[in-house]
Structures are given as structure tokens and as C-alpha cells.
Amino acid sequence: MLNDALFALWFFLPAGIANMMPIFAAQIPALRKYDAPIDGGRMFRGKRVFGAHKTWRGLIVGIIFGTLTLWLQQYLYGEFSWIRSFSTDVDYRTLPTLLMGPLFAIGALGGDAIESFFKRQRNIAPGKGWFPFDQTDFIIGGAIATMPFVTLSLWHYLWLLVLWLGMHVISTIIGYFLGLKSTPI
Numbered sequence: 001m002l003n004d005a006l007f008a009l010w011f012f013l014p015a016g017i018a019n020m021m022p023i024f025a026a027q028i029p030a031l032r033k034y035d036a037p038i039d040g041g042r043m044f045r046g047k048r049v050f051g052a053h054k055t056w057r058g059l060i061v062g063i064i065f066g067t068l069t070l071w072l073q074q075y076l077y078g079e080f081s082w083i084r085s086f087s088t089d090v091d092y093r094t095l096p097t098l099l100m101g102p103l104f105a106i107g108a109l110g111g112d113a114i115e116s117f118f119k120r121q122r123n124i125a126p127g128k129g130w131f132p133f134d135q136t137d138f139i140i141g142g143a144i145a146t147m148p149f150v151t152l153s154l155w156h157y158l159w160l161l162v163l164w165l166g167m168h169v170i171s172t173i174i175g176y177f178l179g180l181k182s183t184p185i
Contacts, residue, residue, distance in 0.1 A: 002086075004155065004156065004159050005163060009163055009164075010073065010086065010087060011090060011150075011156075012139070012160050012164055013073065014066040014067070014105065015142030016108070016164060016167065018105035018108050019108040019109065019138040021058070021061045021064075022109070023180050023181070024061075025057055026058070031057050031061070034057035036057075037050065037051070038050055038055060039051070044120075045121065047121060049117060049120070050113045050117055050120070051126045052126065054113045059105075059106075062105040062108070062109045063101070063106065066104045066105030066108070067097060067102055068101070070095065070100055070104065071097050071101065074093065074097060077093065078092070089153075089156065090150055095150070096149075100146060100150070103145045103146050106145055107143070107145025109138070109141070110141050110145065111138050111139070111141020114137065115133050115134065118133070119133075134185075135172075136165055138164075139165065139168075143160060173185065
């Protein structure tokens with residue numbers, strides 16, 4: 001059971017990092033010129049498609065850091081046998097980094113964008129919570145995007161959902177206290 005939990009945390013780390021990076025990238029003045037919304041300001045049924053907070057800057061930074069995280073995981077997997085001991089379901093040496101890293105990120109951030117679309121359609125303000133969808137969108141998106149290349153057991157997907165949901169709630173609360181998020185959940 002502990003190995004399953006460690007594997008779930010380890011496997012999904014690129015998606016988790018990619019999901020967090022847009023918040024940090026928004027704080028870097030040099031990246032503000034890439035603050036263009038992905039939806040280009042387009043509307044659907046009189047409402048923004050994704051909203052102003054889903055930007056190309058966030059997507060690009062998420063893809064870069066998701067890919068770098070996977071590359072680091074592959075390096076550590078090759079160097080430390082204790083990592084291989086709980087990662088028996090995936091051989092990190094064979095994962096195509098430049099495909100899987102972006103897939104983790106695009107899946108996580110794409111899931112978040114789809115959730116934002118539904119929030120806009122339901123008149124939920126940007127930044128306002130929509131529990132549990134705000135906390136699970138990146139998990140579902142990242143899992144679906146990587147599924148064609150790495151298919152896990154149902155048990156592992158449940159571990160991913162439970163652990164990363166908990167981590168997302170905790171990190172959102174920390175982000176709120178650090179002034180990076182406007183609401184605690």
C-alpha cells in the first residue's frame with residue numbers, strides 16, 4: 001500500500017508541477033509579455049471560453065517544467081534503486097521525455113482549462129472555487145492525456161485521485177497564505 005501511494009505521487013509529479021507553475025510564472029515580470037489568453041478573448045454563448053487567467057505563458061511554462069520534472073525523474077530512476085522499487089509499473093528509462101512531459105502538462109492544464117470553460121458557462125467568477133472540480137480537473141486531464149502511453153491499474157488511478165486531490169487542497173491553502181491565491185480553496 002505504501003508503494004502504491006509513493007508510486008502515485010511519483011508518477012504524477014510532472015502533471016502536478018505543471019499545474020502549479022502558471023501561478024508562479026504570473027509573478028515574474030519578464031514573463032508578463034506572454035500574458036495572452038489562450039482563448040484570444042473569444043466568447044461562447046456570451047461568455048469567455050476559458051477566461052483571462054488561462055494564458056499562453058502558463059501553458060508554455062507548465063510544459064517546460066512538466067518536461068524538466070519528467071527528465072529529472074528519469075535521471076533519479078536510473079541512479080537510485082529505492083525509486084525503482086516503488087516504480088515497478090513504469091520503466092522510466094523507456095519513457096519518451098519530449099512526448100510524455102508535454103502530455104502530462106497539456107493534460108493537466110487542459111483539464112484545468114476545460115473546467116474553466118464550464119465555470120464560465122455556469123457564471124462562476126474567475127478565482128472563485130468550484131469544489132471538487134477545481135481540485136480534480138488537472139488529475140483527470142493528466143491521466144487521460146498519458147493513458148495512451150502508460151496505462152495504470154484502476155487501483156493506481158484511485159491513488160492518484162485521492163493523493164493528488166489532498167495535495168492540491170493543501171497547496172492551495174498554502175498559496176492563499178503566501179498571497180499567491182485569492183481564495184483558500
